[in-house]
Structure formats: C-alpha cells, structure tokens
Amino acid sequence: MSEKKRYLLSIKKLCLKLDVSKSFVYSRLNSHSKYFDAKFPKPIRLSENSVAWVEDQIDDWIESKMSADQSS
Template sequence: MTNTQTVSYPRILRLKQLTERIGLGRSTIYDRMDVQSPRYDATFPLPIKLGAGAIGWIDSEITAWIEKRMSAKKTRLSFKGPFTGEQAESPHAALS
C-alpha cells in the first residue's frame, strides 16, 4: 500500500508574478514598502533575498495580506453609525 500525501512547499513570487497577482505596478509595490512614501503600507509583506540581485515574496504572506484587506473592506461596508443605527452608505452610491 502506498501513502500518497501531498506535501506543500512555500511558493516564491517574483516581481512579475506579484504584479499579476495583486494588480499593482512595480513602482506602487516598492512604494508600499518605502517608509518615506505616501503610499507606504506597513502591512505589506517584505520580500526575501534570493540571491545577489534577486528578491521574491512568499505567496502565503501575499495571500494573507489580500485576505486581510478583504476583511477590512467587509468591516467598513458593514459599519453602522453610532448614533442613528443606520448602515453606512456605500462609497459607490453616488455613482448610481
């Protein structure tokens, strides 16, 4: 009898794969990691060094970052005003 267990290894995303995965451009990604940038995001995963001139991002950390942003969005959209008990208006309501 053979045991066929699936072993999961960490996946590394290079910059091109990362831009395709999260939909942000190269400069925006680097801005997210730059403390001096107005687009800095302290929660954005930092890359790991792969070699002399190569870096990559751990796929599971990118997935966690995306999920965290998705849950933050759900929280914002379901927020109820403290005084009226009314649900907050959708940011897209003015467009419809």
C-alpha cells in the first residue's frame, strides 16, 4: 500500500506558486485584515523561526477559488 507524499512549501515557494507577495499571504491569515480569508490554509510550524504550508491544502484552496468564480 503506497501513501501519497506530502510536500511543504516555504513562504517563498508559496508566493511563487500563487504569484503573489508575502503581504498577500499574511493578509489572508490576519483576522484583523479586510483581506482575511478564513478558508486560506494555515501554515504549520517547523521550528521557532520557520513555517510551511501543505501543498495539497493550497491546491484545494486554489480549486475552491476557481469553482467559486465559475459559479458566479
């Protein structure tokens, strides 16, 4: 039985994947921001100074955005 490999994205790789800035990402995570998105995937802490995002969760978020745009 093979398990699917999970890939982690650093903030830099996440920004490249989404073609956005770091401030875009962090504004989606900040509940006080007018751009807050409760459905945007939360990062996981790797160490005291390092976080990463699970790529599958980011892909799912992108799909949900695309589906929402098509149904509008």
